[in-house]
Amino acid sequence: MNLILQALIGGLAFGAIYAIAGVTFGVIYRVTKVFHLAFGAIGTLGAYVAVSMSSDGSIGSVLGGLLLGMVVAGVVTALVVALVYQPMVRRGADAGITFVASLALSFILQSGVLLAFGPGNRSFPLEWFVRQQRVGPFGISWSYVSVVAVALIVTALIALAITRTRAGHQYVAVSSSAEQAEIVGIRGRWVEIAACAAAAAVSVIAFWFVGVQSSVIASGGTQLTLLAVLAVLAGGAKSVWGTSLVGFAIGMLSALAASVLPGEWSLTVVFVIVVALVLAKPGGIARNRLKARA
Template identity: 25%
Template structure:
């Protein structure tokens, strides 16, 4: 059982990061109806910004995280204003492709600015572990779970009880009706992008600091972040709660599948199968229940 709990702990840490990144996808989707592929790019840029603040500017990890969040919020707003707003009333596929374009820009930008970065972002946790029986989990992974829980709880409170949260919900339901009610829809969309930027930086910083999959700092973070997409589809495209459940399920499933591959997988199944598992889950969900576990089922009047 130790192995199971060990893998479960790793999966929860990975799932918490997926949930954070996934929340960014969901917020933008609710505000604009667009699946924002650039979210994965924001995760990468966020990680490197926090790295820059700690390594180059010498800030403490927590201060660097704060700087990174401000940067993420600003970057989200800038992308929305300079790029996405120009695409209003354009076909959906064109907007999707623009977000893919923004994502593709990130790698050359990052590798030009940070040519040979350190292997990971330094944190006060270093690689200290929490040991529960024979199960060990890195403290940075616990920090990722705790940060994800705090951020997600704060988001739900904001969403339910604040004026802006209500405005976001109204905008998500019907933009024109929200406009009629005096809601600054453009401002709400910009706010959504800022939130997406903040959660992306948090997810990126955790990945860069060796939480979850422990791959450290690099543009490969973007590939991991993209796996929040299956989590989003599983949870429901427009459901913040679904983002949490989807993220955790995908994270745990991926790590368990990897951990038990050698024991149970048939010989023809190549190693690395666990890496594609989230995408298989996404495919199945899209075929069976396209609105996900908690998403809104679209009803069309005929």
């Protein structure tokens, strides 16, 4: 029993990472209507920038590196939206074409990351942060506690920003109908760019925590992107809290499956369960109850 509970504690921490990734991916998807598969490559780029600036392990360098990585990811995403997605949509490209373009961008950016930083893994010098401390029969690290707290804060702040601020109301208007938003004076193009850049910047936090708990690798963003997509589809693209909840659930389900099944089956079980949920509730689990909170 203790082994299962310990696995769930770790699953909660990874679920928090998936929640951050899912919520930020959802912000981009909701306004662009594009499956932004370059999300993972850009987040990984931000994580590489962060780890490159954190070589001495001091709090200042680590936080400074994270901030710089967030800025880089935000700028790159703004350029992708402004120079690739928006022109394609204006020229009548459908969802399939933009999907292929995003996939191509993902490969290009991943190759760029490999050229810039090399193929080797990079680790953060934060042993004290990931070292588990005994709390009763369980092992809990500062990284576990921090990522759960950060995920809840990020989810709450994004939900509040969308529902309670003027910029958030403009974002919702552009997401619903860019044409009608332009009619009432909202500069939809710039709202879309700003929202995507901000979401991409925040998403680097998820990739940073992955790097802290394991290591930063050039191909590491692919799985996190897929799990973020699942969280958005199952939680509801218009529900920040629904997406976050599913992200946490994916992490805990994966950990529970890994504790009773061979490792290679754990994510398979999660994918099957989440896909079944999407088929049963195409609008997401929070379509009715949490729609107003999005």
